[in-house]
Amino acid sequence: MCSRSPDMMVSRAAITAVAALGLLSAACGPARAATTAHQLRVCADPNNLPFSNQAQQGFENKIAEVVARDLDAKLTYVWWAQRRGFVRNSLNQDKCDVLIGVPSSFEMVRTTVPYYRSTYVFVTRDDKHLKVASFDDPRLRKLRIGVQLIGDDATNTPPAHALSNRNIITNVRGYSVYGDYRQPNPPARLIDAVARGDVDVGVAWGPLAGYFAKRESVPLDVTPVSPQIDLPFLPFVFDISMGVRRGNDVLRDQLNAIIERRRGEIDRILQDYGVPRIDIGRAGPAS
C-alpha cells in the first residue's frame, strides 16, 4: 500500500546547481551523488508512528530535521509505505536519497554508522504483574502471546521464530505489521491488543512498544527480551543506521559526520519518544 502524496513528490528537476558540496570524489558515473544540493529528499512511511508520518510527527521526521538543518538543506519527503517494494520504488528509483532508520546490516542500501541500538521487548499490563523477561519463561506456554506478522515468504519476525523454536505455537496470535492501512499506525494494533487484554504478552520492536505503551489507557510494562540472540542466528537486538543508495558514498560520509556531530540532539529525540536503548545503558522507555 503505497500512499503517495503527489504534492510531496520531488521532481528530478531539483538536480540543478547541485554538484556542490565538493563532490569531486564521486568515483563513478555522473555526479548525482549526494543529496540534491539544497534538498534532503527522505523516503518515509506516511503512516507509521513512532517512526514517521505525513504530519512529520515521528522521531525519524525529527531526526531528518536535524540532518537537514546540519546540511542547510530543505527537507522534502517521498511517502511510500514501508513494505515489499519500498526501497525499489523510492530510493532505488532515485525519487529520494535517504532512509532515516534501517538495520545497519540491511543489504539493499548503503548504511551509515549506527546511531542507536534497540531490542525487541515484552509488553504486558502492569496490573497483571507478569514481568516476563525471557523467551524461556515457562509461563509463555500458557499465556496468550501476540507478535508482529510479516508474511514475506520464508521469514517472519524474530519473536515469532523464537516462540516456534520453543514449540510455542497454538497460543500465539499474529498481528500483521501491514495491518489495515486505513487506520493510523497499523503496527500499533499489537500494543492495543495488550492494553485491551486480547493477549497477555506482546513481543514488539522496542521503539514501537516504548512509544505506544505510554499512550494506552492502562499502564504497560516494557521489558527487553532475553536472550539477545537465539542460536544459531536469530538476533532480537538490532543496530539502526541511516541508509542511502548503494554507490552514494558521498552522502553516506556526510551523514556519518552528522551523526557524530549531532549525537546529543539525536539521543534526546530518541529519549523523548521512549525508544528503549541498549547501546547506552538505558533499557526501557523513559517515563
Place this chain on the structure above:
Amino acid sequence: MARTRAVLPALKIGFTGSLLLAALAAACSRSKPADEVAQTPGRPAMTSVAGRSNGGAIASEAEDGQWVRPAKNYASTRFSGLNEITTANVQNLHLAWTFETGVLRGQEAAPLIVNNTMYIVTPFPNYLYALDLTKPGAPMKWVYKPGPIAAAQGVACCDVVNRGASYADGKIVYNTLDNQTVAVDAASGKEIWRTKVGEINLGESMTMAPLIVKNKVIVGNSGGEFGIRGWLTALDLGTGKLVWRAYHTGPDADVKIGARFKPFYADDRKPDLGVKTWPGETWKVGGAGVWGWISYDPQLNLIYYGSANPGPWNPEQRPGDNKWSSTLFARDPDNGEAVWAYQMSPHDLHDYDGVNENILLDLPVNGQTRKVLIHPDRNGYLYTIDRTNGEVLSADPFGYINTSSGVDLKTGRIKYIDEKEPKMGEVVRNACPAAPGAKDWQPSAFSPVTGLIYIPHQNLCQDVESVEANYIAGTPFVGMNVKMTPGPGGNRGFLDAWDPVARKLVWRIPENFPVWSGALVTAGNVTFYGTMEGWFKAVDAQTGKELWKFKTGSGIIGQPVSYRGPDNKQYIAILSGVGGWSGAVVAGNIDIRDSSAALGFVNAMNDLPNVTNKGGTLYVFSLP
C-alpha cells in the same frame, strides 16, 4: 541443450477413432463463418461433444472462430478448431497488424475476440481496449479506464499483471488490481456495473480472469503473502450483486462444505478442517486465495479450481495440513457448495500454490473412459483426477522434483522429503522445484487431434538461507535469502508435449528462460508459445519440430489465441511485454545485484535485462 524427443505414434492408441473424427469435424466446420459469428456469442451454449463421443475434451464447444473465455472453452483446452494455418503452411505466417497498449508491465492476458471485435486487458492500470477487426489495421473502437487506485500496486506480490477477461451476454467482465469486478458493455465500452469485492488495505488484490457460468461471474482474490483469507465469489452477471462467497479456511459453513461434500480421501471428511488443521486462529489469515483458472463441466454442473498457498506464517508456525490451501475444489456454481476437495500440498512448505489450470477430458484409464481433470501442479506432479469424485488416478512428475518422493495414491498424500524443508536458521540448498514450482500460472493446451497436452513450464531450484537484517519500519528481522537457480540441464524452461493416456513425455523443447507464456494448439496441428527473449514460436504439435518463429519487441509471457477474422482468415494473436514474477527484473526495474529480489527469482533471471526490454504490444499474424 540437446533436445530430447521421442517419436510419437501417428495415432494415439488410447484415443478412440470417434474422438479424432469429432475433432476433425469440429475443425472442418468453419464453412459458414458469417452464420456462426452471427450467433449470440458467449452464451453458454454447451453442446458438449462428450455426449456424442467416448473421449477427448468434454467441452469441445462448437468452433465459432471466436475466443470468448479465458481458456477458449469451459474445458480449458486452449484448442482452436481453426485449421487454415497448418504445419505445411505456417512458415508463411506473417505479421498482419500490431497494437501498442502503452502499458509497459507484464502482459499475461489472453485477448478476447467477440463479434469481430478484439478486447485486451492491460496490467495495472487495467485498461480495456476494443479493436475493430472489420477495418484495416483494427483501429481502436474505444478504451475503458477503470481507474484503480495506485496503492493497489503495493499489495501485488509479483508485478501488477492481469490475466484477462471473460465475455457473456454483451458484457466484457474482468477484475482490477484494486479488487473491483467490472462489467463493460462490449459494444459501447460503457461501464454497466462495478462491484468492489476485496480490500487492498487488508492485503487483497485481484489478477485472475473471471469465468462466467450460467449468469454468474466467478472471481477470486490474491494476496496470501499479506495475510488475506482466500475466497471464491460469484456475482450476478446482470447486476454485479454478490450471490455467494466460499472461503478456503475456517468453519465448514464458511467453506460451503455441507451435505453434498464427499471428498474421496478419508482425511478430508472430518468436520471443520479449515479450522482444526491450523493452530489457534491462524486460519483467519491463512491465505489460500484464487488467482489462477476456473474450469466448468456443464453436464456435472461443477466448477473446478485450485486455491493458493497458505500464509503468512512460516511452515513451522502453522503445524497441520492447513486446509484448504493448495487444494482443488469442485463446486456447484449455482450456490458455491463444495462437492469434493483434494489437497495437493498439505502443510505447504515451498510456496506451491494449487492454482494452475484444470483441463477437463474424458480419458481412457485402465480400459475405462473416465471423466478426469488434468492438473499440472506447482509441486511438480501432473495429476489425473476423476472429476466426479476427486480420486487421484495418477500423479506423475513432469519436472525435476527433490522436495517430495511421490504421491501415495491410497491416501492421496504427497510424500515430502524432510531435508528440503525450509527452516529458520538452517540452510537448504538445491530444493527443486523452486517456489514458482515446476510450473506456474502459464496455462497448458490440449489437442483432441494429437491427444497431447502442451505444458509450458520452468526448470528452477532454490537455495534458502538466513541473511542479515531485513527491513520494515517497526520490525527489523532476519530475512531469508531465497536464490533460484536453473535446474538440472542448466536451461530454465521447457515446452513439453505430454501424453495423458500413456502418462509420459512425448517431446520436449528446452528454452533458456522459463516458458512463462501460455500455450495454444490448433486443428492445423500447430502449437504456439512465446519465450521470455521475445520469440513467438510455432512448432509441429505431433513432433515438436520448430516450424516458424517471429521476434517480438519484448519478452512474451502472454497467452496466444486464434480466431477467424471477418475476412474468413485464421489469425493468431499474442501480447508481448515481459514481466510477471519471473520477468519482474525487467518490468520492475529491479537491481540485478539484489539476488533475492522478487522473492529470489532475480538470481535466476539476472541475464534477462541483457536480452529484452519492457513492452506492451499486441502482435497479430495470418497467412498472406
